[in-house]
Amino acid sequence: MVPEPAPLAPSPAEVLRGLCGGAVHLPGDPAYDESRLPWNLQAESYPAAVAYPAFPPEVSTVLRAAASAGLKVAPQGTGHGAPPLSGHLDDAVLLRTSAMTELRIDAERRTARVGAGVLWGDVVERAGRVNLAALHTSGPSVGVVGSSLGGGLSWYGRRHGLQCSALTAVELVLADGTFVRATDEVDSDLLWAARGGGGGFGVVTALEFDLLPVSTVYAGMLAWDWTHAQRVLTEWGAWAAEAPEAVTSVARLLQAPDEPWLPADVRGRKFVMIDVVVLAGSDAATRMVAPLRALRPEIDTLDVRSAASVAHLQIDPVAPTAVYANSVLVGGLPERAVEALVATAGEGSGSDLLFVELRQLGGALSRPAPRAGALDRMDGSFLVLCVGMDQGAGWSAVRQDALRVTRALQPWATGAEYLLMADADVDEQRGWPASSWQRLVDIRAAADPHGLFLSPHPA
Structure with a gap:
């Protein structure tokens, strides 16, 4: 008799099943293939799991479960910049933030507060109703958080600079599951890193930034x-x-x-x-x-x-x-x-x-x-x-x-x-001046000492 094949070992990602109110998809699940697709369809990746947290506590739970299973984590909003991660997600949880859609415009203070799933088109439309504008990208389907963390070139940049420099606060979950609100007064290193540091130091759940009086x-x-x-x-x-x-x-x-x-x-x-x-x-x-x-x-x-x-x-x-x-x-x-x-x-x-x-x-x-x-x-x-x-x-x-x-x-x-x-x-460190690069490396190491997060540009 031909012996029966040994049963496949369960995936380490099974520990995530049922989290985020059931919005976690593993290979073989009916919604897995759709959930893993980024905006840029050229990127082809097969993560160990795809998770859709809607609130910071759900992010914390996913991070702790991933760490316990020995998996990496890659936060992603729209997935415009997904190609550099192709081939690096086999042992990682793709953490999609598109369910975090909080959007508030304070017309009097000329500020915006956005969740990690908000797109620039929504901010531009809402701010425009009160004669304000943002340092938005040229594409309305681009995510606010991803573009802000990477710098953010806008149509008003030559007068007002990069969008990341408009940030006044960032809320994020660190690798150990701790929720932090960083400002220039509290946890200022993390806000400094959020202003163009590209990620790799936490899962950003919300940003606050200045708007412009432009109608x-x-x-x-x-x-x-x-x-x-x-x-x-x-x-x-x-x-x-x-x-x-x-x-x-x-x-x-x-x-x-x-x-x-x-x-x-x-x-x-x-x-x-x-x-x-x-x-x-x-x-x-x-x-x-x-x-x-x-x-x-x-x-x-x-x-x-x-x-x-x-x-x-x-x-x-x-x-x-x-x-x-x-x-x-x-x-x-x-x-x-x-x-x-x-x-x-x-x-x-x-x-x-x-x-x-x-x-x-x-x-x-x-x-x-x-x-x-x-x-x-x-x-x-x-x-x-x-x-x-x-x-x-x-x-x-x-x-x-x-x-x-x-x-x-x-x-x-x-x-x-x-x-x-x-x-x-690319050589990731060419994205910053030498002095900024070393400080960014130190901040990432302090916020994620065990290397839970994948860099947006893995080596």
Whole structure:
């Protein structure tokens, strides 16, 4: 007789079953595959368990159970930045914070309090009702907590700095299950780490931050056929270097797919685009953008609009999508850098990247923030972001297209990394100045002495 196979040993994650009111899913459970999927569908991970706590005490229970089972923990909100964790979650609990949806706007104090599952689109809409604005990202489906912990580039950054510098309090659960509310007066090291430290020191359950008294802006898009890329980007780079801090702009080379989420006059075409937001009235803003309009764009949507509408200014996908992103910080954009960019991502390059984007930095983004934090400024004048989708050639081809761009721009690179926009393997400590990195390592070690939490960018 053939002996029966020995029964499989129970998974260590079984100790989590039944926690969070039953919102824990293990491999083989009916809801497991859906629960593990992040926003960025390019990331492929199979965690030992997926847990959805709704309150800090449930977070504490999950952390203690995971530690007792010898499992790691990876907190995650939307999963926009999930690719670096691919392949690292087999012995980890994916702790999804999307059920923590508290959102309060204090119009008098001009502050917001948000739970770890809140998206920027919700904050922008609610704040806009009382003529306030946040230092929000360009994507309304991006989570507030994840982007704030990593820095947070916004349309108002050149005047007001990084979103992480607006943080006034952070609530989190440490590795031992202890709940902490950190401010500049109490547990200030943890608030310092939350201001751009990227995570790895606890599960953030809520943030509080300042809002801006902004109700309207002058904003919109200018677009040309991408055959004009060399001329337009060269002129834009020179203009951006001298632009007032009231201006924040983003240029991009876009190869638009024929998809319904795109405007009809954009679908299936190839453009060089410039998105602009100006914190000024119509007359002053018109004078500021006049040099760009002198380049005679085919599309011009610049106008006075509500600050809340700026969350939808860029034409990026909102629904979960499989994308690959990588970036490089450059100290300037001289004509030779533009030539290198166009040669690797523009007409005739053979690149299939969805877009290559150049985010204008400088201004308050280049100065130390009034509130100290792990990341209080950006080391560069422009952030060049490459984003691609698998259009049939495979992800390796997408990565190679992005790598050609970032390598071509190395002569102008600062050597720093903006980790929120890096899906590739990177040296994590390049995300911070050397002095900040060592302090961040020490804070993480004190808050998580046994290494329960996975780094957002595992080595």
